[in-house]
Amino acid sequence: MLTKFEARSSRVKAVALHNSSTWVLCGLHNGAVQIWDYRMSTCVDTYTEHVGAVRGADFHVNQPLFVTGGDDYTVKVWNYKLRRCLFTMTGHMDYVRTTFFHHEQPWIVSCSDDFTIRIWNWQSRKSIACLPGHNHYVMCAQFHPFSDLVVSGSLDKTIRVWDISALRHRKEEVGITQDLLGTTDVVVRYELEGHEKGINWVAFHACGDLLLSAADDRTVRLWTMSGTSCYVSRTFTGHTSNVCCAIFYRNDYLVSCAEDRTIRVVHMSSGVTVQTFRREVERYWIMGSDPVRNLIAIGHDAGLQVFKLTRERPAFAVHNATQLYFTCQNKLNMYNFDTEEVTSCAVTYQFYPPTSLSCCPTTGGVMLSYASGGPQVEWIPKPLATRTCNVEVTVKGFDGVFFGGHKVAYVDANGKMCIQNVSKAGGKPQQTDMSCSRIFAGPVGCVLCQSDDKILLYQVAQHGPVAEATVPGVRYAVWDKDFSKVALIAKNTVTVMTKRLKLIASVAESSARIKSAAFDETRDVMYFTTSNHLKYCYLRNGEASTISTLKNVVYLVRAVGDTIYVLTRDGRVLRKELDNAELNFKLKLLQQSYRDLIRIIQQGKLKGQAHVGYLHKHGHSEIALHFVSDPLTRFNLAIECGAIDIAKATAMELNEPAIWRRLADTATRFGDIQLAQFASAKAGNYYASGLLALLTGNTASLATLVSTTRDDHFKLHYGMYVDDAKQRVDVLCKANQLPLAYVTAKSHGLEEMAAQVLERMEPEVATRVQAQQFYPVPKQRSVAPATENWPMLQVEESVFARLLKEPGQLDAIAQPELDEDVAAGAGWNDEDDDDALLDGAGAGAGDEAALGEIGEKGGGWDDDLDIDVSATLQDTRDTGAPSNGYVVPREHPPITQTWADAYTLPAFHVAAGSFASALHLLQRQIGLADPTPLKPYMMQLWAAVNGCRPAPNGLSAVFAVSAQPPDNETEALHAPALPNFMPVLADKLRVGYQLFVEGKFAEALDIFRSILHLSVMTVVKDDQEKATLREIMAVAPEYARALALQLQLRTLSASSTESLQLALYFTHFRLHRAHMTLALSQAMSKAYKQKNIKTAAEVARRLLEQDPPQNKAQQAAAIIAEAERNPTNAVQVDYDERNPFVMCSVSYKPLYKGVACPVRCSYCLSPTDPSYKGTLCPVCKLAMIGVDCAGLVNRI
Incomplete structure (x- = not known):
């Protein structure tokens, strides 16, 4: 029994399988009706309108309807799309036992404990026939599959076959006479007797000439109808209690269930019981079947179960990537991938099909393994040579696989792996010490063994495993073409591993079962199928997604690019061309194949919006921007990728305050002050507008804001910057702060306003205020407003936008x-x-002139740089104590001294102005020999941290934020707020690439050298930035060396x-x-x-x-x-391209492997001949060659 689904519930008394959906309908003893999706293992819906047990249930063939009957004497018709009961039909006077739809007519047949069978028209919602005649409970009644017959079975020990053909032509007659006496249009064709006790179930065979009955006498009888007679053709025994239900299975078999807690499968022709299944406690009550899917649903005391009796998966194996061997319907077939032809031969008939198939790698012989019905392995040395396969060797075991030549490994009855040479007549198996539950094919000389929760790669020659991994529940193992990767398929997971069982990727499905997998022979992609989907997994990052849905289950056998070969359950090999637009798009995105990406975008192959979320998640918002039409989504993506113009356009379209506020913040961050002021005004954020006007010196705009706003706090605060004393006096008077208003008016020379305020004060307060001495406030200096934007952050136009505008642009x-x-x-x-x-x-004649010269090295500079320090920061320690005993406290050292004392980052020492210690650190860390190229970058870094600007209104100079707090606030140390050079390095790298392509080699060399110099002063904060910097520092010297060689080449003829x-x-x-x-x-x-x-x-x-x-x-x-x-x-x-070598960075000569061991620069790691050890590196122009150093420290 292959259980597909099991649900726990109250006792199930009625079941029905849907003919097209993966649904099972069940009626419970507590009155509930449930619809389950057995493929997804979820409950679709529950209906609770019946009172008492529901004993009959059936789906309509092609309408969204189902019918139920229960102990409340009613027959109800439901619509599962509307999720409600459409109507209730009454007429029975006792429990309704079964209900079934007619396959063509709008009829329903029901039977009841009131001794009658009724036929209903569900369109007119009326009873069209009442069939009395039984003198005990009628337990079952069903329509004939294609004839106008109804069969019924009753506890009166009889079976009746009714002819209802007259019902097709007569009009409906409704009245009390029909209900009591029945109709004369329905006659009894056969009345069958023979059971010793009451009959519980009757059913017609699909061919129409047979019917079965199950009764309380513990037997199942097969009846044959021929003309005017019907007789018992066979009686099946074996059950030890009442037989509740029986059905036909695959034309040749009967399946019955009984209260003895067993299910029996019997061959109809021979009467042999093929298999018996038993539960420990629960009794079986009802069964239903789906002949298309070979599924059986059965209800028992504790719930519902859906299962198959035999496997439907064909055993298959690919031989030499050109042939596919597979079994189907007791035939061995061979499919040729090149000619697409199929040849077949018959194999020994068995109820259970083979579970696995293995091909001999040398001769093409086939090994078939049977796991059920007596495990055995059959060796067919010459398949397809005749119409019937000749089995030469048969051994007791299962999972037989070839591991080389004619050598086979299989699992015997004791769970031990055995080895046997099948080419030798009478060859004896050799049992190994390896205990395993399953065996799968492996590379030559090896097999995969499943032992407990582990999978082991067993090498037969060494008599032991050479690799292992924890992968529980493996059912199938699929190798790629060259046996370098294996996909281990479990119930809901696929684990991809290397040949040595190292994990590559893993995919899990939450509900659907995984059926098969195949590796793409051209890409790092694995296709796999579930019960209802075809999916893929990109092995480099483990991403998986859905390609298409599947109407029927198929099994992947081969994949070549966008072409796949699948095997169906009925033995057909199909070749399918996939629409892999999404997969190809993701692959090109990961490979950064931009032209192909643009081509996919322009062709419009991608549908829906799921890929937009994918692009956004993976940091490609600038690409996602070209797929989105929703204004809000476009705005969010534009803000994220810095597309200010698009953000402004969508903000104008949306016109919401929150949108304008976000745009203002982004514009400020990018330096577009004009747009920031415009957006702040649109958002009504006058605080932000006032701050921007103040920072840019635009006092006229600030004065307008102060005069127009109604916020007194804003007027009082920003009024000080526009020298509007009258405004502040009015605000203070309004707030009843008369003394402050008087002081403000008096200090600014507003005598009249001061007198008016004084009159409003109390005499005592006025006397105290007048006694104060007032000093005039100096006139504010006029400041020239900054009409231009700040230096804008360089945001290059998207690659994709540029290519979409200019198809030839690189x-x-x-x-x-x-x-x-x-x-x-x-x-x-x-x-x-x-x-x-x-x-x-x-070849052309004449020498070529050099394209350019490498930039000359600048002059040296002193280690000790004289920097003017403010007098407030000078050492003012007093060594003597005053006579009055007061001790002058010691001044805390400046924060810059902390940077130099507490950190070993050279950039921090430069920020602190300690250049000598910074150079000393660089000597130890990178072997610095010539600091001259670093001078401009060190000065730039120091100025960025220690810069200041004058302030208006005679205030002291404003210093930039020079320190940032640590992550842990309890720490005492602060780090300098250094500029982020990572975007600058990325821009330089792009420029260097462009110059390289344009053939401007001298300029490109200067760019790549400047990247190496600036990297010394670059500080990173996390592992991602560190990895990016390492990648840049690895690319720059390689290109610098290549460009230097190219310039040398240009000097030659x-x-x-x-x-x-x-x-x-x-x-x-x-x-x-x-x-x-x-x-x-x-x-x-x-x-x-x-x-x-x-x-x-x-x-x-x-x-x-x-x-x-x-x-x-x-x-x-x-x-x-x-x-x-x-x-x-x-x-x-x-020149010998087959002998690996590296180029000497000085002599431009190859250093072949095994001939000379190169020495490298202590900073950029450029290789040179050992004779140049101790000289200045010609690539970076900074460090010494061959010096051992600790390595650059640049991580905070």
Whole structure:
């Protein structure tokens, strides 16, 4: 029994399976009616209108209806879409036992303990026939599958077959006579006797000539109808108590349940009991079947159960990626993937189909394993040779798999793994010490063993496991084409592991069962199917998603790109082309293949809004912005990715205060003060508008705000900045603060207003206020307002927006999908004549001038920098005590001294002005030898932390926020608030890439060196920033070394051997794929022009692997074709691409592996020949080569 679903509830007295949905209807003894989705294991709905037990239930064939009958004498018709009872039909005078719909007519048949059967028209909601005749309870009544017959069984020990054909043609007659005496249009065709006790169930066979009956005499009888007679053809015994129900199964079998707590499966022809299932406590009461899905639903004392008697999954295996062997309906089939032809042969008939199939890797023989009905393994050496498969070897066991040649491993009856050579006649099995419950195929010489909750990779030659992992409940194991990855399929999970059982990815399904899986032969993608969906999992990050829904269960057998091959349960192999727009979009997004992304966007293949959330979640809001039409969503995405213009446009469309407030905050953060003031005004946020007006010196705008607002606090506060004393006096008087109003008026020379305020005071208060001495407030200095925006944060236009506007524009980040033929600058094409590669023209003559010089090194600078310090920060310690005994407290050291004393970050020492200690730290950490290139960056960092600006109204200078509190407020130390150089490094990297593509090598070299210099002063706060900085610091020296070699190449003659060698060496730097295409194209051109056809072809093959533009691919193909005809080299070059090497950063010579061990720069790790140890690194121009250092400290 293969249980698909089980629910615990009150006693179930009625069940019915839906013919198209995965629903089961059950009537409970407590009066409830439930609909369960057995595939999702969820309760769809519950209905509680019956009073007493519900004993009859049935779904309509094609209408959203079901009918129930119960102990309240009623028959109710329900609509499960409307989720309510449509109507109730009354007429029975006792318990209703069963209710069934007719397959064509709008009829319902019901039977009752009132000794009658009734036929109802559910459209007119009336009884059209009452069939009396039984003299005891009628326990069951059903329609014939295609004839106008009704069969009924009663406790009076008789079965009656009724002819109802006249009901099709007569009009409905309603009256008391019909209810009491029945109708004359229905006649009894057969009245059958033979059971010794009352009959509980009757049913017709699908063929129409057979019917069965189950009775309290513990027997099930099979009746044959022929013409005018009906007789017992076979009686089945075996139950030890009342048989409650029986059904036909797969045409040849009977399934019955009884109060003896058993289910029996009997072969009708032979009468042999195939299998018996028993429960410990609960009694079985009712059964229903779905012949299409081969499902059986059964109700018992404690609930409901849905199960299958046999597996429907065909056993299959792929042989040599060209053939698929599978079993179906007692046949062994072979499908050829190339010709799509199927050949078959018959196998030994068994009730239980094979559970697994394994192919011999050498001869193509097949091993079939049977786990039920007597476990055994059958060896078929030559399948499909004849119409009937010849079984040569049969052993007792299961899960037989080949692990090499004719050697087979299987599990015997004792749970031990056995080894046997099936090619030798009479070969004896060898039992191992390995205990396991299942065995799966593995790489050559190995098998996978399931033992408890672990999966083990067992190597037969070593007689033991070589790897193991904890993966419980594995049912199937699927390997990729080269046996490097395996998918372990459990009930609700798929675990993908390496050959050595190291975890790659894991996918779990909460409700649906996983049926199969297959690895894509071209990508790191695994497809898998559940009961109702086809899904995929991208193995590099473990993301899984749904491709499509499945109407029927299928099993994946092979996947090649967007083409999959599936095997159905009825033995058909289907080839399907998938619409993988979502998967391809995500793959291109992860690979940063921007051109393909733009192509997918423009084609409009992605539907719905789910991908917008995916893009937003993974930090690609600028891409999601192109898919969204909802203004609020566009605004949120635009704010997140810095698209201020789009944010402003959507804010104008939404026009809500909260939206304008967010836009104002974002505009302030980006430095767009004009937009910030506009947005604040739109939002009615006059505090923010006043602050911006104050910061920019726009006193006229501030005065307007002060005069127009009704907020007295705002008027009083900001009125001081616009020198509007009258306004403040009025506000203070309004607040009844007369002394303050008088002081304000007197201090600003407003004598008249002061006199008026004085008159309003009490005499005593006025006398005290007049006794005070007043000093005039100095006139405010006029400040020129700042009419321009602040320095704006550089937010580059999105790559996607740029490509959508200009289809030929290149990505500035130079990721793999660049179109080099469009983006490459003149520097790449000066010496290459592309047409010459195809027409055979010779190499160009003349030397090339160098494109540029590397920037000269600046002069040195002193370690001790004189910086003026404010007098308030000077040391004012007094060593002597005054005569009055007062001790002057010691001044706390400045916070900058704490930075230098408490931290070992060189950037913190620079921020504190301690340049000498910063350089000393850099000597220890990176082996600093020449600090000159760092001077501008150190001064920039120090000025950013210690800068100040003058304040209006004669106030003291305002210093910037120079310190930030620690994460833990209880700590005493504060760190300097350093500028964030990470965006600057990213911008420099993009500029360097663009200059590289444009062929401006000298400028690009300066950019990449500046990245190395600025990285010394960069501080990171978390692991993500640290990883990004490490990646940048790894890319910059590689490109700097490559550019230095390219500049050296440009100083040589284009036709010289040294020029060709350097061009070939240039292709071995770790460059982006797009840049590598340029390098390979250059080397291929030089080699071809110097008649080194063989070398040019080798480079051309590498170029084709990079997916170059079409013209470059055509040139490469032409060179390869010529090399096949004439594989020669005109000149000898010192270049061996098969021997790994690194380039010396000084001499530009290769250092082959095993010949010389390179020494590296202590900072940028650039490799050089050992002879250059102790010299200044030519790449970073900062550190010494070959010096052992602790490493740069840049993490807070």
